[in-house]
Amino acid sequence: MDRKKSIKRLPDSELELMMIIWEAGEPVSSAYLMERLQGEKDWAVTTVLNFLARLSERGFLEVRKQGRINIYSPLIAEKDYIEAESRSFLERMHKSSLKSFVAALYDGRSISAEDAEELKRYIDELAKGERL
Amino acid sequence: MESLFFYLVGISVTVSIIVVLMLLLSSYLDERYPVKWRYFIWLILAIRLVIPFDLGFAPPLEVKLNDREISSRFEQNLNGTAAYSAAGAPEAENPIGAERNAATDQNVIPRGGALDGRAEPTGGHGADGEKALTVSRLVLWVYLAGIAVFCLWQLGLYLSFRFAARRWYRDVSNQKIWEIFDRLKTEMDIEKDFKIRICRKITSPMIAGLFKPMLLLPHEGYQAIDLEIILKHELVHFKRNDLWFKLLLIFANALHWFNPFIYVMVKKANQDIEISCDEEALRGADLSLRKRYSERILELMKGNRVQEAPVSTNFHGGRGMMKNRIRHIFDDREKKNGVASFFLVLILIFVFSACRFDVGPHQWEIPITMGTVDVFGLDEEGKRASYPSDTKIEMPFDLDGNSTMETMFSFTAADDGKECFLNYHKEDGRTVTTRVFDGVEMGASYSLQAANLDGTDSILFLAAIDYRGMPFGSGAWELYSWDGNRFLPVDMTPVTEGVQAEILEQSPGSDPVLALSFPEGRSKGEPGVSREVRKIPLTKYDEEGYRTWGQDAVNKIMTEMKFVSGETLEGRGAHSAPLLETTEIVFITLPNAAATVTRYYQYEQGEWIPVREDIE
Numbered sequence: 242m243d244r245k246k247s248i249k250r251l252p253d254s255e256l257e258l259m260m261i262i263w264e265a266g267e268p269v270s271s272a273y274l275m276e277r278l279q280g281e282k283d284w285a286v287t288t289v290l291n292f293l294a295r296l297s298e299r300g301f302l303e304v305r306k307q308g309r310i311n312i313y314s315p316l317i318a319e320k321d322y323i324e325a326e327s328r329s330f331l332e333r334m335h336k337s338s339l340k341s342f343v344a345a346l347y348d349g350r351s352i353s354a355e356d357a358e359e360l361k362r363y364i365d366e367l368a369k370g371e372r373l
Numbered sequence: 374m375e376s377l378f379f380y381l382v383g384i385s386v387t388v389s390i391i392v393v394l395m396l397l398l399s400s401y402l403d404e405r406y407p408v409k410w411r412y413f414i415w416l417i418l419a420i421r422l423v424i425p426f427d428l429g430f431a432p433p434l435e436v437k438l439n440d441r442e443i444s445s446r447f448e449q450n451l452n453g454t455a456a457y458s459a460a461g462a463p464e465a466e467n468p469i470g471a472e473r474n475a476a477t478d479q480n481v482i483p484r485g486g487a488l489d490g491r492a493e494p495t496g497g498h499g500a501d502g503e504k505a506l507t508v509s510r511l512v513l514w515v516y517l518a519g520i521a522v523f524c525l526w527q528l529g530l531y532l533s534f535r536f537a538a539r540r541w542y543r544d545v546s547n548q549k550i551w552e553i554f555d556r557l558k559t560e561m562d563i564e565k566d567f568k569i570r571i572c573r574k575i576t577s578p579m580i581a582g583l584f585k586p587m588l589l590l591p592h593e594g595y596q597a598i599d600l601e602i603i604l605k606h607e608l609v610h611f612k613r614n615d616l617w618f619k620l621l622l623i624f625a626n627a628l629h630w631f632n633p634f635i636y637v638m639v640k641k642a643n644q645d646i647e648i649s650c651d652e653e654a655l656r657g658a659d660l661s662l663r664k665r666y667s668e669r670i671l672e673l674m675k676g677n678r679v680q681e682a683p684v685s686t687n688f689h690g691g692r693g694m695m696k697n698r699i700r701h702i703f704d705d706r707e708k709k710n711g712v713a714s715f716f717l718v719l720i721l722i723f724v725f726s727a728c729r730f731d732v733g734p735h736q737w738e739i740p741i742t743m744g745t746v747d748v749f750g751l752d753e754e755g756k757r758a759s760y761p762s763d764t765k766i767e768m769p770f771d772l773d774g775n776s777t778m779e780t781m782f783s784f785t786a787a788d789d790g791k792e793c794f795l796n797y798h799k800e801d802g803r804t805v806t807t808r809v810f811d812g813v814e815m816g817a818s819y820s821l822q823a824a825n826l827d828g829t830d831s832i833l834f835l836a837a838i839d840y841r842g843m844p845f846g847s848g849a850w851e852l853y854s855w856d857g858n859r860f861l862p863v864d865m866t867p868v869t870e871g872v873q874a875e876i877l878e879q880s881p882g883s884d885p886v887l888a889l890s891f892p893e894g895r896s897k898g899e900p901g902v903s904r905e906v907r908k909i910p911l912t913k914y915d916e917e918g919y920r921t922w923g924q925d926a927v928n929k930i931m932t933e934m935k936f937v938s939g940e941t942l943e944g945r946g947a948h949s950a951p952l953l954e955t956t957e958i959v960f961i962t963l964p965n966a967a968a969t970v971t972r973y974y975q976y977e978q979g980e981w982i983p984v985r986e987d988i989e
Contacts, residue, residue: 253540256540256541257540260541260543260573264543319573323573323574326537326574327574331530331533331537332534332537334530335530335531335533335534335537338527338530338531338534339531339534339579340619340643341527341531341619341620341622341623341626341639341643342527342531342581342616342619342620342623343579343580343581343589343616344579344580344581344607344610344611344615344616344619344646344650345575345577345578345579345580346577346578346579346603346606346607346669346670346673347576347577347647347670347673347674352674352675352692352695354675356692356695357671357674357675359692360671360674360692360695360696360699361668361671363696363699364664364667364668364671364699367664367667367699367700367703368660368661368663368664368703
């Protein structure tokens, strides 16, 4: 928990790289990243390497040498990062405004595990046509 | 402007009544009618909330509130001292405190012949020309500030969300999403181009953006059957313009931020938007699809929990609301359209829409009115005889415009005029009385005049004593403004001190002339710049008087004050509001007047504005 709290907010460009790495679901090379970035960002290889170096300095990436190429794997899970970012007061407040400005499938508050269980049972009952 | 807020309060109250009715009847309505009707009722209520006007469908149930000036006491003191310093040197040795006491007392108008004596300054109602700080104006400012805070808060949060989410946007790589989305669009007859973005940041699929709608999905790993439900739900929102509805709700909420019922209403409306959207999206769906649909929503609720554990663990409000929504999802019974009850609510809204609270400027329009009473006259033998029984002037008015003379004012001169009162007789039988002409010499005849001198939000009463002085006549006058409840003395110093007369010798050896000038200072008490108007040659007798007495030979006497219609003046000075006409005689040796000055004043927000002088 403490480690999660210390997660710092990433700048946009570094987040962009992290999102590709998280999405890949496995350790990736810089060549893979360059390929994925094609058509979206026209960053030079040196720029990307620069960002990767900074990400590993921040403790987001682990770098392993495989022959002559570097292989990057995430040290912080996407879920943990999103959670850390969403912990700020401002982002928590976003939820309250969302109700008024977007049409979402569900934009209410979350519920506790017990409540979720109860609702699940309720759905099952209704699905069997028992109540109503 | 102030009344805008009170209109909105009226609307707020009436809509609140309907909101409460809707909540009380919600289970009844739920059983019988589709949620769609509630959806429309919320829509109508929201529209009603943002129209700050009387729709005029029914006679207004008016609640009239009396406005008050918060700072009148303060300004009264201020005026008192200001007029004191302006009244000038003659009273300079008076301590200020004493002068102020005098100011809060009665307004004593100098009687004829004593015009250069002291005039006691009195701060009257609205005597300050500046806009006074009234309760309604203060309330208005607080209200407007509340709207600003509410809007900035809501909009700021939303924009900050869009900003925080933007950097997480990814393009859709799952082509199935586009396929299903485009098919649904064709089925539902939607032509608008959408962007679809994946955003890991959000927890629920959503549509955002009023003009350039964007579909946001938290991930793209949905099964085809789930995609179908999710996308259909969002497209139903879009098709029904729910984003605009939500914007309308938030705007209504902003205008009525002070009313807790409106928050409840907005919350309920947002819930019903969802439920009726489910209703629409699931039309004709079978039980298994309904089950799947509710399970997806339940997943979203659970998904939320991971991210905001610290604030919401003890929040249980979601369960009941959710149960309700799930119940509706499974409710596929055919329900009657609630046309009848819908129109009932519509009628209620229109009936109640006319209820309003009104505050601020009264509208009293009265003609210029005058009544006179003699307190004594001469009997057959030419001796003085008093008329003790007949010393009352009554003035009934129809102030509320319903053709009954319901408002009664009167002037009484008791004990041969030693004690005079101005009275307002309330409808409940009580009387508001103000002593007038306190300490002023009794006269032969008393009169009372009334006019809307200062617009229709007050009535001014001019009480006059006629001394029947020879040879020009003389009198005493006091002016009171009526604010709906009380009589407030009005300062007439600028009127009584309006003319300055002195004898000038233009060059040694030439004939002296009488010079009349009119200081331009108004009620604020500034001496102002003298505007020399007329030089009048002196008669032989007058010149003699001047040689003997110097400037002391010049005398002024106010002989008449009355309200006149501004329209009777032609050319310069013609005016739509009534004016005060004063006649002042300047003389040096009796019995001839050197000049007769007739002046016309407009009275506006405590200021006397001279509009014309006629000099003979």
